[in-house]
Amino acid sequence: MGSNPDGKTAKRGPYAKxxxxxxxxxxxxHQVFAAHGYRGGSLQDVADKVGMSQTSxxxxxxxxxxxxxxxLVLRDSVAAGEIARASDGIPAGLEESFVDAVIRQARFNExxxxxxxxxxxLCAESLTEDHPGKAYFTDRYQRLRESYARRFxxxxxxxxxxxxxxxxxxxxxxxxxxxxxxxxxxxxPENIDMAGCLRDYLDLVVLPG
Amino acid sequence: MGSNPDGKTAKRGPYAKxxxxxxxxxxxxHQVFAAHGYRGGSLQDVADKVGMSQTSxxxxxxxxxxxxxxxLVLRDSVAAGEIARASDGIPAGLEESFVDAVIRQARFNExxxxxxxxxxxLCAESLTEDHPGKAYFTDRYQRLRESYARRFxxxxxxxxxxxxxxxxxxxxxxxxxxxxxxxxxxxxPENIDMAGCLRDYLDLVVLPG
Numbered sequence: 548m549g550s551n552p553d554g555k556t557a558k559r560g561p562y563a564k565x566x567x568x569x570x571x572x573x574x575x576x577h578q579v580f581a582a583h584g585y586r587g588g589s590l591q592d593v594a595d596k597v598g599m600s601q602t603s604x605x606x607x608x609x610x611x612x613x614x615x616x617x618x619l620v621l622r623d624s625v626a627a628g629e630i631a632r633a634s635d636g637i638p639a640g641l642e643e644s645f646v647d648a649v650i651r652q653a654r655f656n657e658x659x660x661x662x663x664x665x666x667x668x669l670c671a672e673s674l675t676e677d678h679p680g681k682a683y684f685t686d687r688y689q690r691l692r693e694s695y696a697r698r699f700x701x702x703x704x705x706x707x708x709x710x711x712x713x714x715x716x717x718x719x720x721x722x723x724x725x726x727x728x729x730x731x732x733x734x735x736p737e738n739i740d741m742a743g744c745l746r747d748y749l750d751l752v753v754l755p756g
Numbered sequence: 757m758g759s760n761p762d763g764k765t766a767k768r769g770p771y772a773k774x775x776x777x778x779x780x781x782x783x784x785x786h787q788v789f790a791a792h793g794y795r796g797g798s799l800q801d802v803a804d805k806v807g808m809s810q811t812s813x814x815x816x817x818x819x820x821x822x823x824x825x826x827x828l829v830l831r832d833s834v835a836a837g838e839i840a841r842a843s844d845g846i847p848a849g850l851e852e853s854f855v856d857a858v859i860r861q862a863r864f865n866e867x868x869x870x871x872x873x874x875x876x877x878l879c880a881e882s883l884t885e886d887h888p889g890k891a892y893f894t895d896r897y898q899r900l901r902e903s904y905a906r907r908f909x910x911x912x913x914x915x916x917x918x919x920x921x922x923x924x925x926x927x928x929x930x931x932x933x934x935x936x937x938x939x940x941x942x943x944x945p946e947n948i949d950m951a952g953c954l955r956d957y958l959d960l961v962v963l964p965g
Contacts, residue, residue: 582885586796664883671880674873674942676791685943692940692947713956720953723936724929731901731928733883734894738901744929747922751960 569607571597573617581665584672585615585680612679615669619683622665645698646749649721653742656729660736663729670726692718699752707754717752724748778816780806782826790874793881794824794889821888824878828892831874854907855958858930862951865938869945872938879935901927908961916963926961933957 575596579588590611594601608614656663673680695718702708708717724745732739784805788797799820803813817823865872882889904927911917917926933954941948 584793584795584881584884586793587881587884668880668883670939671877672793672796674877674939675793675796688940688943689947709960711959716949716953716956719937719940719948720933720957723933723940723953725932725936726939727932727934727936728928730879730883730935731897731932734897738898739928740925744925744932747925748929748957750920751918 565607568597569617572599572604572607572614573621576614577618577621577665578661580615580618580669581661584668585611585678586672586675590614615679616683618665619669619680622662645702646746646753649725649749650742650746653725653745657732657736657741660733664733667726667730667733688722691722694718695721702753705756707756709752709754712752721745721748774816777806778826781808781813781816781823782830785823786827786830786874787870789824789827789878790870793877794820794887795881795884799823824888825892827874828878828889831871854911855955855962858934858958859951859955862934862954866941866945866950869942873942876935876939876942897931900931903927904930911962914965916965918961918963921961930954930957 572593576588576593579592579596582588583592590601590604593614594604597604608617669680670684672678673684692715696715699708699712699714699717703712703714708714728739728741728744732741781802785797785802788801788805791797792801799810799813802823803810806813817826878889879893881887882893901924905924908917908921908923908926912921912923917923937948937950937953941950
């Protein structure tokens with residue numbers, strides 16, 4: 548928690564202690580929401596985990612929904628850091644790395660089941676009425692589809708997208724494979740090869756360079 | 757609710773009224789759990805919807821978890837009826853219908869967003885600790901993977917599975933595409949072509965007959 552995946556450390560300053568406290572609350576909330584969902588997990592559970600009163604916790608996060616959004620931001624920084632960099636920051640001519648980056652990220656995800664469970668549970672829960680995570684997930688999927696569609700269009704321009712494959716639909720399908728296989732892996736990790744299924748799909752749509 | 761998808765009507769008899777009451781409770785619970793999840797939806801919400809007291813409701817379903825299982829059985833009979841028949845009951849030599857049946861089911865699903873939402877929300881929620889739907893979903897996925905793998909192996913024997921495609925992994929991937937694309941469709945129905953994405957995937961792995 549004290550360092551981001553890109554190696555930057557947390558800022559030092561007069562609010563360092565308060566910042567550490569916030570981080571420990573968010574980490575605890577991450578665990579509680581992953582285990583019980585947002586609706587099933589209580590602020591009291593989170594407060595118990597960090598050893599503070601619920602009143603003190605509310606000093607840092609005035610509402611459960613604000614705490615949820617902080618958890619989702621943390622989740623992005625931990626789990627999506629690699630793929631975001633791979634997808635957005637690749638110099639032209641290195642598109643090969645898109646496929647490799649997806650597989651790398653999938654293998655990384657196998658090491659953080661709690662993060663994957665949180666994402667899967669909250670994403671589906673955000674479909675329910677008046678859920679505070681709805682806009683976060685809807686926007687995230689829209690951006691992700693656009694980002695992957697750009698990668699597939701770039702591959703198409705190089706003649707490396709299989710004929711007949713539509714970049715926008717392939718983007719939505721890649722995300723679908725990823726999400727869906729994570730759910731199955733969470734249920735039966737010994738039976739499901741997440742990275743293998745993603746590799747299979749990408750091998751079907753992306754031709755060798 | 758009074759008739760199953762295969763046209764059989766509910767049994768008549770001395771318990772017909774009680775049976776109808778049970779059915780109306782399960783239908784109401786279906787709506788409540790789809791809108792709020794299992795943990796977020798209360799028995800009181802269900803009782804209010806059918807206009808009975810919570811005590812009366814508990815006469816029919818002694819616990820919320822028993823009501824959940826009844827909802828899941830209902831869900832299967834409504835939404836999975838077509839594909840189950842298509843997948844299990846096809847005479848040898850008619851494997852073409854497997855692909856068509858998946859697409860038909862996907863198009864049908866577009867007409868019942870509430871059923872799809874219920875499934876998506878409860879499936880992910882079942883990953884959380886001590887959820888009463890866990891065994892249902894884990895078993896269901898195991899059976900579904902085996903059923904689809906059989907179909908793909910049959911296609912492979914006819915030389916209609918693309919070379920290099922593993923039937924078991926293709927089965928898990930097909931389910932993943934289906935689940936994942938449903939989630940995206942629930943978030944942005946105007947942007948997502950569920951049946952189109954499934955058709956794209958099946959066109960990649962199944963060769964024309």
